[in-house]
Amino acid sequence: MSRESPYSRSLGKSLADTIKNSKVLMVGAGGIGCELLKNLALTGFGEIHIVDLDTVDLSNLNRQFLFNRSHIKKSKALVAKETASKFNPHVKMVAYHSNIKDTTLFDIDWFKSFKIVFNALDNLDARRYVNKMCMAAEVPLIESGTTGYNGQVQVICGTKTECYDCKPKATPKVYPVCTIRSTPSQIVHCVVWAKSFLFAQLFDQTEETSQFDESMDNVENNEEDLKTLKQEENELKSLRDSILDSNAAQLIFNKVFKTDIDRLLSMDTMWKTRTKPTALDYNILQESTKGISRNIINNDQKKWSLQECFVVFKDSLHRLQTRLKFDLNPADSLQTISFDKDDDDTLDFVVAASNIRSIIFSIETKSKFDTKQIAGNIIPAIATTNAIVAGICVLESFKVLKNDIEKARFVFLTPKHHDKVLTATKLQPPNPDCPVSSVARSTISMNTQIIQLRDLLQSLKTNFNYTDEICLISDGKLVYDIDFDDNLDRPVKDLGIADGTFLTVIDEAEDGDGKSFINLELYIKHNPAIGSPDSGLISSIKFSHIPIIPKRNSDNLNDDVIIAVNGDERNIVGSSKRKAPESTPELVESSKKLKLSEKEDKDGAIILDDDDEIISFD
Numbered sequence: 001m002s003r004e005s006p007y008s009r010s011l012g013k014s015l016a017d018t019i020k021n022s023k024v025l026m027v028g029a030g031g032i033g034c035e036l037l038k039n040l041a042l043t044g045f046g047e048i049h050i051v052d053l054d055t056v057d058l059s060n061l062n063r064q065f066l067f068n069r070s071h072i073k074k075s076k077a078l079v080a081k082e083t084a085s086k087f088n089p090h091v092k093m094v095a096y097h098s099n100i101k102d103t104t105l106f107d108i109d110w111f112k113s114f115k116i117v118f119n120a121l122d123n124l125d126a127r128r129y130v131n132k133m134c135m136a137a138e139v140p141l142i143e144s145g146t147t148g149y150n151g152q153v154q155v156i157c158g159t160k161t162e163c164y165d166c167k168p169k170a171t172p173k174v175y176p177v178c179t180i181r182s183t184p185s186q187i188v189h190c191v192v193w194a195k196s197f198l199f200a201q202l203f204d205q206t207e208e209t210s211q212f213d214e215s216m217d218n219v220e221n222n223e224e225d226l227k228t229l230k231q232e233e234n235e236l237k238s239l240r241d242s243i244l245d246s247n248a249a250q251l252i253f254n255k256v257f258k259t260d261i262d263r264l265l266s267m268d269t270m271w272k273t274r275t276k277p278t279a280l281d282y283n284i285l286q287e288s289t290k291g292i293s294r295n296i297i298n299n300d301q302k303k304w305s306l307q308e309c310f311v312v313f314k315d316s317l318h319r320l321q322t323r324l325k326f327d328l329n330p331a332d333s334l335q336t337i338s339f340d341k342d343d344d345d346t347l348d349f350v351v352a353a354s355n356i357r358s359i360i361f362s363i364e365t366k367s368k369f370d371t372k373q374i375a376g377n378i379i380p381a382i383a384t385t386n387a388i389v390a391g392i393c394v395l396e397s398f399k400v401l402k403n404d405i406e407k408a409r410f411v412f413l414t415p416k417h418h419d420k421v422l423t424a425t426k427l428q429p430p431n432p433d434c435p436v437s438s439v440a441r442s443t444i445s446m447n448t449q450i451i452q453l454r455d456l457l458q459s460l461k462t463n464f465n466y467t468d469e470i471c472l473i474s475d476g477k478l479v480y481d482i483d484f485d486d487n488l489d490r491p492v493k494d495l496g497i498a499d500g501t502f503l504t505v506i507d508e509a510e511d512g513d514g515k516s517f518i519n520l521e522l523y524i525k526h527n528p529a530i531g532s533p534d535s536g537l538i539s540s541i542k543f544s545h546i547p548i549i550p551k552r553n554s555d556n557l558n559d560d561v562i563i564a565v566n567g568d569e570r571n572i573v574g575s576s577k578r579k580a581p582e583s584t585p586e587l588v589e590s591s592k593k594l595k596l597s598e599k600e601d602k603d604g605a606i607i608l609d610d611d612d613e614i615i616s617f618d
């Protein structure tokens with residue numbers, strides 16, 4: 001009996017045939033990806049492309065069942081293909097060991113070649129990128145994610161539904177500097193201190209301290225305190241120069257666990273309502289650690305005693321010193337070791353240092369295993385959650401294939417928050433402020449090495465009826481504005497307007513009714529042809545189509561006008577001219593959050609609309 005017949009029987013011949021003729025893309029072959037690939041193969045999708053940039057790690061094996069020990073260090077995409085092909089030899093599979101953001105491999109036409117894209121990723125950046133590419137390529141996207149027991153599946157269908165970026169996403173937790181540096185009260189404060197301050201200052205000065213936020217400090221922390229913190233930081237930086245000395249452990253220990261603590265103790269006001277810390281002394285501890293073996297590092301479930309932490313502190317520092325000595329390249333004064341939860345030398349140092357600090361501040365210590373979870377921001381991945389979510393992805397894809405978008409749902413798996421394990425909400429229309437959904441789109445093809453910004457500008461004005469008052473943003477950077485015309489004579493490629501990138505055109509002019517065009521998002525294709533000499537360069541700039549760009553009220557602009565910061569173009573929705581970028585992206589995020597508050601409770605759990613229903617697998 002052929003493999004196809006059971007599918008026809010359960011899904012109906014028409015859907016089974018559509019599935020068989022569908023070419024789909026799966027991005028990410030990790031926890032969800034392994035489950036999903038198995039489902040897609042067994043459902044009988046005709047052609048499946050798999051992209052993953054990573055290799056198999058030992059820690060993946062407990063849940064990523066397409067991999068075994070012999071696959072460690074091999075490409076996840078290639079191994080996943082190899083294993084899953086055996087489930088259904090009728091399926092054509094193509095694997096890429098690559099980053100999905102590689103525009104030389106995966107351009108818009110490649111994305112367009114798929115019937116559906118499935119995201120099985122683990123990070124915001126890649127998710128947002130695929131979302132944007134799918135919107136530009138007009139390919140439906142099934143987006144999924146899990147954290148512990150919770151999971152969700154979102155169906156995204158171009159301009160018909162919300163996209164991944166229509167709702168702001170939670171930003172990583174940040175802590176007030178003074179809590180981390182002076183008044184820790186939880187183990188997480190000590191772990192962040194050990195990892196992002198102590199370890200970073202000693203070994204990895206390239207590490208951003210993005211987890212610290214000075215603006216969150218309260219009035220209690222006056223300028224004097226901040227000056228003290230700066231002084232402590234400078235002292236630590238100077239210890240970096242002694243890192244290879246034989247007495248480095250003693251110098252570092254006494255600085256951070258004695259001198260700095262004594263200094264804190266001298267600030268009386270700080271300890272009026274808090275338990276005072278206790279300063280430690282290297283020599284005294286040294287005396288009391290005789291006979292303690294370094295083998296304690298292998299016991300990752302035990303909460304180490306102060307003496308055991310002391311031994312691990314010295315031992316891990318010694319290992320890190322040896323690595324620095326071994327790597328020492330006199331030409332490279334910026335030698336660094338980065339914290340990695342899976343790198344035991346770095347983890348042991350952070351576990352020991354954070355626990356010593358916890359003891360100083362009378363905070364309960366944690367085992368190496370638990371500290372690793374905190375330091376790596378890990379919520380344990382649960383295989384069952386991945387399996388349920390991967391199953392829902394496929395069930396939702398059937399609705400997309402049948403063109404039944406009205407029946408598709410945004411599905412939440414929240415076993416601990418609600419009576420219903422699975423809840424499904426209707427898909428919402430796009431957010432009119434979303435910079436990905438609510439734009440006009442086209443593709444522009446030109447010789448990016450020869451066309452100058454001046455030519456491009458002219459072509460935009462001719463084709464779209466723009467006035468001189470437009471603003472151009474490429475990859476989050478302003479490249480042109482009526483008051484910023486320095487780049488006019490430069491080839492566009494030099495300005496970042498290169499093959500596979502997006503260029504945003506923002507209309508800064510108002511018509512008689514006070515309205516301006518919504519943003520135009522152009523996908524750039526490099527075309528080496530430069531056109532005939534008679535017709536001129538400008539005529540060689542070709543648009544895939546000239547969309548009719550709707551207008552919006554300029555009033556709407558005032559809410560969210562921001563020029564992108566750090567290449568994050570989420571906030572580019574209006575012009576820089578209409579309103580100066582005085583608000584920060586964070587403020588924009590919080591104002592949007594307010595708008596969403598009817599739907600979310602304080603913990604971010606979703607409160608369901610009345611018309612929400614149990615997911616129906618029709």
Ligand SMILES: Nc1ncnc2c1ncn2[C@@H]1O[C@H](COP(=O)(O)OP(=O)(O)OP(=O)(O)O)[C@@H](O)[C@H]1O
Pocket residue numbers: 027028029030031032033051052053054055059060076098099100101120121122123126381
């Ligand atoms: N830009 C990207 N291009 C291609 N694949 C990506 C990209 N970003 C992430 N991935 C892949 O997405 C997968 C996500 O899977 P998962 O969430 O299970 O993470 P993991 O790295 O396998 O496990 P863990 O993070 O728990 O150690 C990973 O295999 C990862 O390599």
Ligand SMILES: [Zn+2]
Pocket residue numbers: 162163164165166167430431434435436437438
């Ligand atoms: Zn959107």
